[in-house]
Amino acid sequence: xxxxxDPAIPKHTTRLSGAEILWATLEGEGVRxxxxxxxxxxxxxxxxxxxxxxxxxxxxxxxxxxxxADGYARASGKIGVAIATSGPGATxxxxxxxxxxxxxxxxxxxxxxxxxxxxxxxxxxxVDITGITLPITKHNxxxxxxxxVAPTIREALRVARSGRPGPVLVDITKDAQQGxxxxxxxxxxxxxxxxxxxxxxESESVLNAAELIRASKRxxxxxxxxxxxxxxxxxxxxxxxxxxxxxxxTLLGLGGMPASHPLQLGMMGMHGEAWVNHAIQQSDLLxxxxxxxxxxxxxxxxxxxxxxxxxxxxxxxxxxxxNVKVDVALIxxxxxxxxxxxxxxxxxxxxxxxVREVNAMKGECAVRDIQNLPDTGHLFAAHVMNDLWHxxxxxxxxxxDVGQHxxxxxxxxxxxxxxxxxxxxGLGTMGFALPxxxxxxxxxxxxxxWVIAGDGGFQMTACELSTIAQENIDINIAIVNNGYLGMVRxxxxxxxxxxxxxxxxxxxxxxxxxxxxxxxxxxxxxxxxGLAAVKAARERKGPFVIxxxxxxxxxxxxxxxxxxxxxxxxxxPGKNPLIETAQDV
Amino acid sequence: MLHTFVALVEDKPGVLTRVASLFRRLNVNIVSLTVxxxxxxxxxxxxxxxxxxxxxxxxxxxxxxxLENVLLVDDVGQASCVVRxxxxxxxxxxxxxxxxxxxxxxxxxxxxxxLAPESLMIEIxxxxxxxxxxxxxxxxxxxxxxxxxxxxxxVMRRGQHTSRVLDAMRVSSADVPEDELLSPDExxxxxxxxxxxxx
Numbered sequence: 001x002x003x004x005x006d007p008a009i010p011k012h013t014t015r016l017s018g019a020e021i022l023w024a025t026l027e028g029e030g031v032r033x034x035x036x037x038x039x040x041x042x043x044x045x046x047x048x049x050x051x052x053x054x055x056x057x058x059x060x061x062x063x064x065x066x067x068x069a070d071g072y073a074r075a076s077g078k079i080g081v082a083i084a085t086s087g088p089g090a091t092x093x094x095x096x097x098x099x100x101x102x103x104x105x106x107x108x109x110x111x112x113x114x115x116x117x118x119x120x121x122x123x124x125x126x127v128d129i130t131g132i133t134l135p136i137t138k139h140n141x142x143x144x145x146x147x148x149v150a151p152t153i154r155e156a157l158r159v160a161r162s163g164r165p166g167p168v169l170v171d172i173t174k175d176a177q178q179g180x181x182x183x184x185x186x187x188x189x190x191x192x193x194x195x196x197x198x199x200x201x202e203s204e205s206v207l208n209a210a211e212l213i214r215a216s217k218r219x220x221x222x223x224x225x226x227x228x229x230x231x232x233x234x235x236x237x238x239x240x241x242x243x244x245x246x247x248x249x250t251l252l253g254l255g256g257m258p259a260s261h262p263l264q265l266g267m268m269g270m271h272g273e274a275w276v277n278h279a280i281q282q283s284d285l286l287x288x289x290x291x292x293x294x295x296x297x298x299x300x301x302x303x304x305x306x307x308x309x310x311x312x313x314x315x316x317x318x319x320x321x322x323n324v325k326v327d328v329a330l331i332x333x334x335x336x337x338x339x340x341x342x343x344x345x346x347x348x349x350x351x352x353x354x355v356r357e358v359n360a361m362k363g364e365c366a367v368r369d370i371q372n373l374p375d376t377g378h379l380f381a382a383h384v385m386n387d388l389w390h391x392x393x394x395x396x397x398x399x400x401d402v403g404q405h406x407x408x409x410x411x412x413x414x415x416x417x418x419x420x421x422x423x424x425x426g427l428g429t430m431g432f433a434l435p436x437x438x439x440x441x442x443x444x445x446x447x448x449x450w451v452i453a454g455d456g457g458f459q460m461t462a463c464e465l466s467t468i469a470q471e472n473i474d475i476n477i478a479i480v481n482n483g484y485l486g487m488v489r490x491x492x493x494x495x496x497x498x499x500x501x502x503x504x505x506x507x508x509x510x511x512x513x514x515x516x517x518x519x520x521x522x523x524x525x526x527x528x529x530g531l532a533a534v535k536a537a538r539e540r541k542g543p544f545v546i547x548x549x550x551x552x553x554x555x556x557x558x559x560x561x562x563x564x565x566x567x568x569x570x571x572x573p574g575k576n577p578l579i580e581t582a583q584d585v
Numbered sequence: 586m587l588h589t590f591v592a593l594v595e596d597k598p599g600v601l602t603r604v605a606s607l608f609r610r611l612n613v614n615i616v617s618l619t620v621x622x623x624x625x626x627x628x629x630x631x632x633x634x635x636x637x638x639x640x641x642x643x644x645x646x647x648x649x650x651x652l653e654n655v656l657l658v659d660d661v662g663q664a665s666c667v668v669r670x671x672x673x674x675x676x677x678x679x680x681x682x683x684x685x686x687x688x689x690x691x692x693x694x695x696x697x698x699x700l701a702p703e704s705l706m707i708e709i710x711x712x713x714x715x716x717x718x719x720x721x722x723x724x725x726x727x728x729x730x731x732x733x734x735x736x737x738x739x740v741m742r743r744g745q746h747t748s749r750v751l752d753a754m755r756v757s758s759a760d761v762p763e764d765e766l767l768s769p770d771e772x773x774x775x776x777x778x779x780x781x782x783x784x
Binding site for chain 1 (some may be wrong): 599610647659
C-alpha cells in the first residue's frame, strides 16, 4: 500500500476531536444518512455533525432509530447506521438490535457512554450496553480514546457487512468524543475479513451434491434470505430452470425469486400455501439455499420431508445440522457455491413429471379466488393486500409489521424483486413496520413505499408519525384494523377455546392521530372505498394514512399448529369458504 | 459426552465473558474452564471441558469461530495429546496420622507442599482419573479433606503446533467422507458420559 507516498491523498496531520473523527470515518465509508436521538453522553458527536455531509434523521424513540437503520439496510443492501445516547437511549435500541441480529441485517449502532473515568460507578445514564448486547450483536466495542475511534468504526463496519451480516454496536465514551487525535482514514483500515475456517466447498462435497441432484426425481429448492443477501437470484434461477426444479421460499426469501416465475411455488411453512408444503413433504431432495430451517418453516422436525435427501448451501457453518440433519453441506457464499456447482449439472430435456405433478397440486388444493370472497359486506385483509398488489403492480417496497396482516401480505402481495419486502421474520417485532418503512424510503427515495401494519403493532411505534412529518417522508400507510391482536386471537381461537384474554385492543382514531401530525388520512370500510383511497394516496404527494376496518375474526389459513407436521395444515373451513388458488385474480 | 476445546483467543478484556456467554446461550454445561497466556504475545489459551454431543460440539466450534476475538478452536477429542490437571488438596493430619498420607503421596507421585500442626497440603498433577483416585483413597481412609482447589483440564496435542496439525487435518479432511465430519447425534443416549479420554 503506497498511500503515504501518493501526493494526491493529503496526509491527515491535523488533530481532530473523536467526534469529528467519528463522522469523518463514516463519511469516508460512504455513510450519508443516520437515524438517531441526541442526549448528554453523545452531545459532542452531535455538535460535530454540522461539519459533515451526513443527513441526520431525528426519531421519536431510539427503537425507531434502530428499526429505521434496519429498514434502510434491507431496502438498499448498504449498512444502516443508528445513533443514540447512553443509558436509556442505548437500552431503547436493544429490541431493534435483536431484530437485526435474528434476520442477519448489517447495522451499526453508535451509543454515547459516560466518561471513561467514571465507567462502572453507576454514573448518570450509565449502563453496560456492551454487556447487555453481547448475545444480540455480531460483535461490540467500547472506545475510550479518540485515537481508537477511526479504526474501531472501520472494523465495526467490516464485521457488520462481511460473511453472515449482523448488527455491531460501538460504545464511545464522552471523553473519547472530546479528546483530540490525529486522523488518517487509510491507516485506520481494518484487518481484512478472515473467512470462517470451517467453510467447506471441496470438490468432494460439490460432486456429492451434483450426484444427489442428478439422481433426484422430486427435487425442491428452498430459497431463503441468503438469495437476496448474496445477490444469487440468477444462479438459483439457472439451477431451477436447468433441472426443472420448483422453488419454495421462506418469508425473508420472498422477492428473491420473481413471484411470477412458473417454477416459483410461493412461501412455505406455518402459513405457507398448502401445495408448497405438500411438495416439500413429498420431495426426495431439498436444496436449501441461504436458509436456516427455522421452526416456522419446517413444522415438526421429526416428520419433516421424511423421504428427502438434503443439500445445505449456507455461509454460516454454525447453521449446518443445527435444526435439520443434512446430507451434503456446501459452506460458503451462495452465489459462489452455485457457480461452482452448476457446471456439474447438465440440463434435462423436456418437461419434468414432477413439475407437472406439483402444478396439479396447485390446482387440486382449494382454490383461492379473491373476487369470490363471500359478500358479508365486510372488508377482508386479503382484499387489502390483493388490491394493493394490483395497484402497485407488485413493484412497491412494502414494510410490514408482525401478525396476521404480515402473513396475508406474504400470501397475497406477490413480490417480484428482491429488497421489496421489509419484514421482521426471526424476532417478529411488533412496531417494526412504520420506522422500517421510513428507513426504506430514505434509502430509496425514488421508489414507492408502503407501510402495512395492524392496529396493535402500529400503536407500538406510532410516535414516528412525527418523524414522517418533520422529515417530509413520502410514504403511504395502510393500517389493517380489526380491533384485535389478530394473531393472538387466532391462536386463542384454535388452541385456547376462544378465550380472548387481552387480545381485544382499543385503538385511537388513526386518521385523527395522523391529522394531528399534519398527515392526511381516510377510514375505509368497503372494498370500493379501499380501492379509491389507495388510488388517492398514490396520486397525491406526501404521506397518507388509510385505516382499513377489516373483518374482525378472520384467520390466516393454512396454519400448521406447533408440533404438527408440515403437511398437517389446518385449512379454511368449508362453509362459505374463502377459496384459495395458485392463480390470483 | 465430554468434549475438550482448546481456543486461542485475543488477550483483551471481555473475551472470557464472550466465550462463556456462548456456552450459556447454547445451553451447554461447562465442566471446567482454564485460561492463561500462550506462547504468543497478545494471545490467551483457553481450555474448556463441556458436556456435549458430537453434533453440538460441531456447532460450538462453528459458533466460537464466529466470535471476532477467537483465533483458533481445536476439539481435541480422542487425538494424541497430553492431558493434565493440577490440584491442591488440604487434608487434616496430626503428627500421628501424617505418615500414611506421606505414603499415599509417594504412591500417587504427589508432593507435600505445606505442613501445619493440624493439616497438610498435597500438590498433585496428572490426568483426572489420577487426581480422582487420590481423592477417593483419602475419602476412604479416615483423613478429612478440608479444601480442594483444581485447575481444570489442560490439554496439548503431541507433535507439531496445534495450528499446523489442524491445517494438515483440514487438507486431508477433503478426502474424509461427509458422515465422519457431520456425525449423527448418537451420544445423547451415551450413558458413559464422564469417562475422560485416554492418556
